[in-house]
Amino acid sequence: MKRTNYHIHTLWCDGSASCAEMAKAAYDAGMDSIGFSSHFTMTYPDDCGIEAELIPDYLRETARIRSVYEPLGMEVLTSFEADYYMDTGAFSPEFAAVRPKLDYTIGSIHTMGFRDDGEMGIIDAFPEKFVESIRQIYGTEQAFAEAYYGAVGDMAEREKPDIVGHLDLLKKNNFILGRSAVDTGTKAYRDAAFEALRRIRDAGCILEINTGGIARYTNPGLLYPDPELTAEAVRLGIPLMINGDSHSTEGIDTYYTQAEELLRSLGVRTLMRRGQNGWEEAPL
Template structure:
């Protein structure tokens, strides 16, 4: 199966390194058939990484111009990665990714993917109970479809990001951790949105795991859930990384099809060969 699509793509309108034009040109040269742009939607409590109300219209204009430029060669889709705590209206877009980058605790928005130091301090706020932290995170993720109205669910277990290089901040095999993500799946899978297999961790996880982990993917499959695959590219170099591994992981988990997206909210299931 030749996977030449990506729906999780960031540019310099948010925390990416390249312009939309550069990302599209690179994707076309790599033979992509579809490229979906998904800039981070605005969060007023943390503007460092996201688009703003002032830059968002220009982002939309540039992506729509690229759609016209590459018509007949590569399908360009206009989307966003909508954070749980963003209130962006996504109705005029082709799709949105629903993602949780923060938990809300005692009136504070706390990022789960900013740094190892932030995660350690957050666990301290939870009385040095990492599983209370995980339970809060997955309880938030469980509500991401209802909150955002997203078309697919981004990096489901992002909370594990800083379990790397021998460091384990939250044991992914602990019974409370497993119970927390299983409860989230029980709420999310019936809502029918695909879960993103996000390739990013392949670059730093020694165990070859993506988001979500193999164990979680097997449970999604058992429950009848769907998947899509994206690289979460923040530069042209990351556009097509790891898709072969992701497809192998999906097949190993029991999936036989992958959801792809088209303009106008149309989706299609294509077989994993």
């Protein structure tokens, strides 16, 4: 099948290019089905999520891009990457009103709950703060990892996103800091992650193989999920897709070839893509 990318950020949130520029990059890369997935409006002050009042404009603009590329043979879908909040155990309440207008939803966890100082703990930014947030909110890195993967499983069951985003994002700062902030090598860590995978499978979600960390930091260790977790997902029969989590035109298909090779080596023969009747399997 031709390549697809259902995880694309733009200037509507924290991406560096417009919808038109990202669509052109995908089309030029030979893709025939893509989806825009701006960060949904956050429930705390931030500069990543779309501003709530701009949501109607975003929906109009992605529909316009769809009408441009449909005649050219590339499907363009509209989505949001919705945050699942570990402190509330849900997507933001405002998302429910928008969700019916979308083609699909990516569910992701980027936050850890509130710190003692009232700040939201962030998983994928400010590495030194991340370490302090673990200490303040969860006490130990193992307790945090278990809470995180428990929340991933809860998200799959409660919110049923079409796609679960960057499964093991919590490892990111290990690579940024150059030392272990969350030890991913322990049996307890693997057990928690494997349990999340079982719950993702039972909830019927698609798991993305996310190359966005590699696009941004050029470190192949930042493939989400790591090969061992991906192998377990394959063993469990979880439907998979490769997504770029692209924040720039250059990142539209970063590391796709290597991700495809990895999946083939694990025995994967099909990936999920959008078809006539929703999500369907297509040959890898």
